[in-house]
Amino acid sequence: xxxxxxxxxxxxIKTSIPAVxxxxxxxxxxxxxxxxxxxxxxxxxxxxxxxxxxxILTFTVVLTFVVGASIIINRYLGAxxxxxxxxxxxxALMIGTVLAVLISAVWYFGGTQIFAxxxxxxxxxxxxxxxxxxxxSYFGPLIIVNxxxxxxMRMAGDTLLTMKVNLFANTLHVILSPILIFxxxxxxxxxxxxxxxxxxxxxxxxxxxxxxFLRSRKSAxxxxxxxxxxxxxxxxxxxxxxxxxxxxxxxxxxxxxLVLSFYAGLLGFxxxxxxxxxxxxxxxxxxxxxxxxxxxxxxxxxxxxxxxESEALRAGxxxxxxxxxxxxxxxxxFILFHRAWVDIFTSDRQLxxxxxxxxxxxxxxxxxxxxxxxxxxxxxxxxxxxxxxxLAISSVLLFEVMGAYVCSFxxxxxxxxxxxxxxxxxxxxxxxxxxxFRKKKWKIKNIL
Numbered sequence: 107x108x109x110x111x112x113x114x115x116x117x118x119i120k121t122s123i124p125a126v127x128x129x130x131x132x133x134x135x136x137x138x139x140x141x142x143x144x145x146x147x148x149x150x151x152x153x154x155x156x157x158x159x160x161x162i163l164t165f166t167v168v169l170t171f172v173v174g175a176s177i178i179i180n181r182y183l184g185a186x187x188x189x190x191x192x193x194x195x196x197x198a199l200m201i202g203t204v205l206a207v208l209i210s211a212v213w214y215f216g217g218t219q220i221f222a223x224x225x226x227x228x229x230x231x232x233x234x235x236x237x238x239x240x241x242x243s244y245f246g247p248l249i250i251v252n253x254x255x256x257x258x259m260r261m262a263g264d265t266l267l268t269m270k271v272n273l274f275a276n277t278l279h280v281i282l283s284p285i286l287i288f289x290x291x292x293x294x295x296x297x298x299x300x301x302x303x304x305x306x307x308x309x310x311x312x313x314x315x316x317x318x319f320l321r322s323r324k325s326a327x328x329x330x331x332x333x334x335x336x337x338x339x340x341x342x343x344x345x346x347x348x349x350x351x352x353x354x355x356x357x358x359x360x361x362x363x364l365v366l367s368f369y370a371g372l373l374g375f376x377x378x379x380x381x382x383x384x385x386x387x388x389x390x391x392x393x394x395x396x397x398x399x400x401x402x403x404x405x406x407x408x409x410x411x412x413x414x415e416s417e418a419l420r421a422g423x424x425x426x427x428x429x430x431x432x433x434x435x436x437x438x439x440f441i442l443f444h445r446a447w448v449d450i451f452t453s454d455r456q457l458x459x460x461x462x463x464x465x466x467x468x469x470x471x472x473x474x475x476x477x478x479x480x481x482x483x484x485x486x487x488x489x490x491x492x493x494x495x496x497l498a499i500s501s502v503l504l505f506e507v508m509g510a511y512v513c514s515f516x517x518x519x520x521x522x523x524x525x526x527x528x529x530x531x532x533x534x535x536x537x538x539x540x541x542x543f544r545k546k547k548w549k550i551k552n553i554l
Contacts, residue, residue, distance in 0.1 A: 114421040118401045118428065124265035126397030128272045133390040135276035139301050140386045142287050143234075146297055148379045148457065153234030154298055155382035157217075159364055160239060164209050166356035168254050171198040171205075174349025176261035177489050180404055183262060183326065184411025195258055195320075196333025197341045202254035203247070210246025213239050234298040241299050245306030252313035255320065255329075263404035264326045265397075267319050275312035279304050351491035355498040362506035366524050369514055377521050380461035383448055384468050384525065388475075391436060395476035398429045399483030406487030415546065422484035422543060426477050433476030440469035464522045471529040478536035481543055490547045497535060505531035 136158065144151040175198035182191040217239040242249070252271075260268045285293055286300030296303065320329035363385070370381035402425035409418035448461035485494055505527050513523030 114405060114417065114424050117405055118398070118421060118425050121263050121265050121404055122397040122401035122425070122428070124269040124397075125260060125400045126394050128260065128265060128269035129393035129396050129400075130390060131269075131272050131276040133386075133393045135279045137386050137390050138280050139283050139304075140383075142283055143298065143301060144383075146287070147230070147234075148375070149230035150234045150298055152375070152379050152382055153231035153236075154238045154301065155385065156231070156367060157235040157238040157242075159360070159367060159385070160235075161213070161242065163357065163360040163364065164212060165250070165253060166353055166360055167209065168202050168205050168250060169257075169349070169353050169356050171201050171345050171349055172254055172257035172261065173352035173486060173491075174198070174345040174347070175258050176403070177348050177407060177486060177491075178344060179258065179262050179327070180407030180487065181411035184408035188326075188328075191262075192328045192330055193333050193338070194341060194345070195327050196330050196336075197338055198258060198345060199251065199254060199329065200334050200337065201342065201345070203251050206247040206250035206254075209250060210243045213243035213246055217243075238298045238302045241302030242306060245310050248310040248313040249306065252309060252316050255313075255316050259316075259320075259325055259327060260400055261403060262326060263401075263408070265400065267325055271312050271315050271319070274315060275308045278311065279308040282307060348489060348491060351495035352486070355491070355495045358495075358498045358502050362502035365502075365506050366510055366528075369510055369524060370521070373514060373520055376457060376460055379457055380448070380464070380521055381524060383457075383461055384464075384521075387468065388472070391433075391472050392475070392479065394436075395429050395433060395472075395479045396483075398425045398432075398476075399479040401425055401483075402480050403483035403487040406484050407489075410488060418487070419543075419546070422481070422487070425483070426480045426540075429476040429480045430473070433473045437469040437472055440472075441466050461521075464525060467522055467525045467529065471525060471532060474529065474532040474536045478532050478539060481536060481539040484543045485539060488543070488547060490542065493542055493547070494539075497538060501531050501535055505534075 140151060140155065143154050175194050178194050179191045182188070182194070217236045256268045256271060282304035283301055285291055286296050286304050287298075289295030289300075293300075317329070319325050320327060367378065367381060367385075370378040402422050405421035405425075406418045409415070409421060445458065445462040445465075448458050448465065482494060485491075509527040509530065510524050513519045513527050514521075517523060519526065
């Protein structure tokens with residue numbers, strides 16, 4: 107009986123720790139890049155930060171096939187049906203390849219128009235942002251396809267291999283960034299363009315390592331070129347059905363983050379620069395918490411596929427407890443050393459003084475955010491995606507659009523208002539997602 111099974115703690119740790127290292131290495135690389143760019147100029151930090159948010163926003167389009175494919179694959183793996191799992195992988199990568207070319211074209215041709223919408227006080231920020239986005243677009247197809255493949259492998263629980271790929275890519279990114287940004291060892295000083303070239307080279311090479319793992323049967327999944335090149339419209343339909351709600355959810359969330367950056371820009375250049383520092387810090391922390399979310403999604407989905415409902419609930423709750431403990435420790439460290447975190451990013455003393463006043467809010471936001479990431483993963487494992495989509499739409503409208511405006515402009519809470527609202531958003535969604543997970547809505551969903 108399922109009740110006699112050992113605690114899921116070992117499986118969660120085995121899956122989540124490589125995922126934490128994997129995802130954290132990515133955001134640490136962006137963080138180090140931000141430190142280098144911040145020492146060029148505050149305008150460079152703001153512009154490249156906005157470019158990165160635009161990249162993340164457009165990446166959410168391909169999440170349709172990452173999340174949709176992962177949910178189906180986990181069910182098949184739980185039922186020991188590897189053939190169908192590999193079929194779904196090939197179909198998802200086929201669609202991802204087409205989207206990769208289209209998205210890269212948008213980055214290249216639409217960069218200037220996108221940045222014209224965002225009216226910062228400092229025009230130089232737009233110049234830096236457009237330069238960065240266009241250079242990344244040259245490498246876009248390989249970067250995006252690799253993102254899709256690694257995302258599916260990671261959500262299917264193959265986190266040790268994805269960790270190895272991303273450690274390689276992000277280590278190379280960090281090595282190349284200062285050389286190309288500042289012009290060391292005889293290379294020209296390329297500033298923001300150099301940062302983009304470093305990203306492109308590192309992640310393009312990582313694509314070929316990922317391909318090797320998927321073809322050498324070292325992964326739990328195998329990429330068949332026949333499945334990759336032969337479209338199956340019934341599978342496409344299933345991927346769209348499951349993936350579109352997840353994509354809408356992520357697009358809405360990313361749009362909400364852009365709205366906050368827009369508000370920060372209206373509040374002043376100093377607020378925008380400090381907000382970008384906070385966004386970078388939170389992106390690193392979110393990857394730590396996402397490791398627990400990926401582990402819970404994988405285990406919940408596989409247990410449902412194996413018809414072990416009680417084990418799915420146990421795994422989801424255990425992952426939530428781990429996220430709560432880890433986020434509480436991190437929050438304490440941030441509060442104790444609040445000034446040091448902002449000081450890493452910039453030599454502008456006024457910016458350090460301003461930003462450090464609000465670090466305690468950033469720290470407290472991480473506790474509900476961490477646990478909510480896990481319960482969002484639990485609900486994805488149970489394919490409760492429409493719920494997550496509508497919750498994201500309503501919460502972004504209520505908190506990021508309306509609440510942030512009221513707090514920042516009417517109540518004049520400045521940067522603190524932007525982050526206080528995010529804390530309220532995460533707390534309310536956590537309460538609702540926990541309630542939803544306990545209702546076990548996967549019982550009425552037939553996704554295979």
